[in-house]
Amino acid sequence: MAIVNLQNVTYRYPLTDESVLKNINLQVDEGEFLAVIGPNGSGKSTLCYTLAGFVPHFFKGEISGSVEVAGLESSASTLDEWVMNVGLAFQNPFNQISGAKFTVFEEIAFGLENIGVPREEMKPRVEDAMKLTGITDLADRSPYSLSGGQQQRVALTSILVMQPKVLVLDEPTSQLDPIGTREVFGVIRTLAEKGMTVILAEHKVEWIANFADRVIALHEGQIILDGLPGEVLTSDILLEKGFGISRYTSVARKARAIGLWKNSNLPVTLDEAVDGFKR
Amino acid sequence: MSIISENAVYFIIAVAIIVILLVWSYVTGRMRKDFSTTTWVLIPVAIAINIAIGQIVVTLKLPVFLDSIGTVLVAVVAGPWAGALTGTLSNIIWGATIDPNAFPWFPVAFFIGLVSGLMANAGWFKNWWKVAVTGFVVALASAIVSTPIAVYLYGGITASGSSFITAYLLQTGQGVVQAVLSTGFLVEPVDKITTAMLAFAIIQGLSKRFVARLPRPENAEVEGGASQTQLFIAIGVVILLVLFAAFMLGNILGG
Amino acid sequence: MQERLSFYKKRESAVHRLNPLSKLTLALGIVFVSFLSPYYWTPHLLILFAVIPLSLLGKVLREYINAMLRLILPTAGFLFIMQALFQPLEGVELFRFGFLHPTQESVLFAFANATRIVVMVSSFTIFLLTTHPNELMTDLTRRGLPGQFAYVIISTLQIIPQMQAKAQTIIAAQRSRGLDTESTFFKRAGSLIPLVGPLVFGSLVEVEERAIAIEARGFTSTRVKTSLNSIPDTNKDKLIRWSLIVIIIVTLASRIWLS
Known part of the structure; x- marks a missing residue:
């Protein structure tokens, strides 16, 4: 069953002339893990904001077409209702710390306080969410004293604790070091395994290949590819349009040109590349 | 006693005007629009700007305070009430974290925000010379509001350096209210006009798209005219205002 | 880098255990009484019998004295000297030095004024030393802020x-x-x-x-907010608040009728 349904969505920010999203049609099933790839300025973030309700409710501007997520229809609902159903985390971990709380535990409870969850229910929910993301030991620390990767996991936990039906992640690791990236992807893997509906905008294609059920490629506000990770991430079109691609794909493509790569499919990850060369 | 009750009347009138303004902006729904989430996030940043710049100015040993740039900034882009709140909380937080002596002056900060917001709403924040006038009006408000606080709480002579001027005026036989008010009129304009101009410069430096998503982008629109000419007019206006202040001062001291 | 800015000192004390609103009322009450009381010695007595005992009870005497030396006394001292020298009050002239001729009245006036400032800043300081900002805000939010x-x-x-x-x-x-x-x-x-x-x-x-x-975390949600921490508010707290309000009213009345 589709939990996300976008029909002919076109959107333009205020004070701009060009549409950032053009005629987007997208269905995502419940429990599906969808990755969105695209160069800078392709509309990835805007798509994420649209799915999370911030376009048009926060950013204003002109939108046409219909946006339906988790049973809500964009034009007929408020941002308030939207955030109860769709969670959003984004790039800069530092800016996602609310600032309203002195400890990680309180920080995670902030959203629950805002939506009026009773106190007895709050504590176990925060504890469960922290266990899920593996940050239980950070509970009493100040959110500002943490590393980027830890802060991003706190940000994710703060969203997860609100029990969204759909989770939208806009390049959550783009400002993290390799250790932080691994920590955050560890959490994302857990969520995917638990059957959460996740939409992840990301350019680290090797990670995408590991978890995504499906990948769409966004270019100048349009979806140009939509399919399985193995197909989309190795497509020649990505190369033409200036997408970032996996170095293993590049190597195998060169190897294929001189006859060293015999498989029909190109690899995305190291393991696939090693397997392919072994044969 | 009769002087006190006369002042109490002024006080009650001032409070009544504020309450009417407050109710009016609440009823018209303007208030809710002004206090968007972005405004609530902007206010702490503005308070921190007030305090950080206030401290840089101390480092540079400049003879001004410049501790309300953030307040004026919020007042312009998010309306007088957001500005007033920023000012008030700035003083309360300054008092609660750095120096408890700052507490009693919060009404001054309240009015700096309120008056600069009202001026901006009236279109007096759209070019250099209008901003200078706004700064001057804010200075007058600030001098007037700080007078009763200085007189009733501190007996006229406060802990700030400008008290030497007050002390001198007291020695020349001026009444305490006149002495404090004149000191304020002498000291405030330079500070508040600079503050307003810096806030204007900051708003001009922000991206149009960012300003457009704030509650009152129309207050920050710049009027046409070459900026060089504007600056000269601004300087001229400042000189005129200073002369006007000197004239008023002469009247207060004479009378 | 300091992660947050506040005077708060974590201690186990009777003052720390009070409800934050009671402490705020207490701080404001002391300030009001010291400024409104018609009696000359009220602010001085308040320091001896309210401010210092409170700082002892709250186990923050050392921090309080520290703040006193660093923030309060320099300001109050400056005020005292300036006002004693420059307040042109008529009365018994103490000495004459150039254009300065302080009178007994101006010195007394300056002393009371400076003490009132000391009381005001002291009572806020003790409030801040014993009240965690988070507790105060949680409590005030619960009460409708x-x-x-x-x-x-x-x-x-x-x-x-x-x-x-x-x-x-x-x-x-x-x-x-x-x-x-x-x-x-x-x-x-x-x-x-x-x-x-x-x-x-x-x-x-x-x-x-x-x-x-x-x-994204429901900041503008229209639902009634709840809070993670509960802030105790005992009958003792209510008693303290009401008695302070009575004391303030009595002081105000005495100010109006006795002056």
């Missing part, structure tokens, strides 16, 4: 140290590029823009993202 106020206060307390650290970094960086922060007035004034610019713009561009982040 809009949640946004708690957000503003607490996040300001956390932003200021970050901003100060950033300001120090920028000052150091600009100095190493030869920026003048020491010499003539005009050079120092000219230094202001390169220092203020990066600081201000850097923090303003973050505003939008931070607004999105808290919106």
Whole structure:
């Protein structure tokens, strides 16, 4: 069953002339893990904001077409209702710390306080969410004293604790070091395994290949590819349009040109590349 | 006693005007629009700007305070009430974290925000010379509001350096209210006009798209005219205002 | 870097255990009484019988004395000297030095005034030393203060140290590029823009993202907010608050009828 349904969505920010999203049609099933790839300025973030309700409710501007997520229809609902159903985390971990709380535990409870969850229910929910993301030991620390990767996991936990039906992640690791990236992807893997509906905008294609059920490629506000990770991430079109691609794909493509790569499919990850060369 | 009750009347009138303004902006729904989430996030940043710049100015040993740039900034882009709140909380937080002596002056900060917001709403924040006038009006408000606080709480002579001027005026036989008010009129304009101009410069430096998503982008629109000419007019206006202040001062001291 | 800015000292004490609103009422009550009381010695007695015992009871005497020496006494001392010398009050002249001729009245006036300032700043200081900002805001929010106020206060307390650290970094960086922060007035004034610019713009561009982040967590939700921590409010607290209100009213009345 589709939990996300976008029909002919076109959107333009205020004070701009060009549409950032053009005629987007997208269905995502419940429990599906969808990755969105695209160069800078392709509309990835805007798509994420649209799915999370911030376009048009926060950013204003002109939108046409219909946006339906988790049973809500964009034009007929408020941002308030939207955030109860769709969670959003984004790039800069530092800016996602609310600032309203002195400890990680309180920080995670902030959203629950805002939506009026009773106190007895709050504590176990925060504890469960922290266990899920593996940050239980950070509970009493100040959110500002943490590393980027830890802060991003706190940000994710703060969203997860609100029990969204759909989770939208806009390049959550783009400002993290390799250790932080691994920590955050560890959490994302857990969520995917638990059957959460996740939409992840990301350019680290090797990670995408590991978890995504499906990948769409966004270019100048349009979806140009939509399919399985193995197909989309190795497509020649990505190369033409200036997408970032996996170095293993590049190597195998060169190897294929001189006859060293015999498989029909190109690899995305190291393991696939090693397997392919072994044969 | 009769002087006190006369002042109490002024006080009650001032409070009544504020309450009417407050109710009016609440009823018209303007208030809710002004206090968007972005405004609530902007206010702490503005308070921190007030305090950080206030401290840089101390480092540079400049003879001004410049501790309300953030307040004026919020007042312009998010309306007088957001500005007033920023000012008030700035003083309360300054008092609660750095120096408890700052507490009693919060009404001054309240009015700096309120008056600069009202001026901006009236279109007096759209070019250099209008901003200078706004700064001057804010200075007058600030001098007037700080007078009763200085007189009733501190007996006229406060802990700030400008008290030497007050002390001198007291020695020349001026009444305490006149002495404090004149000191304020002498000291405030330079500070508040600079503050307003810096806030204007900051708003001009922000991206149009960012300003457009704030509650009152129309207050920050710049009027046409070459900026060089504007600056000269601004300087001229400042000189005129200073002369006007000197004239008023002469009247207060004479009378 | 300090992570947050506050005077608060964590202790186990009777004062710490009081409800934050009771402590706030207490602090304001002391200030009101010291300013409104018609009796000359009230502020002095308040220091001896309210401020100092409270700081002892709250186990913050040392911090209080520290703040007293650093913040309160210099201000009050300056006030006392200025007012004693310059208040032109008629009365018994104590001495004459040039144009200065302080009278007994002006010295007494200055002494009372300076003491009142000491009482005011002291009572706020003890309140701040014994009250965690988070507890105060949680309690006030529970009593109906809009949640946004708690957000503003607490996040300001956390932003200021970050901003100060950033300001120090920028000052150091600009100095190493030869920026003048020491010499003539005009050079120092000219230094202001390169220092203020990066600081201000850097923090303003973050505003939008931070607004999105808290919106995503229901900041503008119209539901009735709840809170994680419960703040105790005992009958003793209520008694303290009501007696303080009575004391303030009595003082006000005595001010009106006795002066």
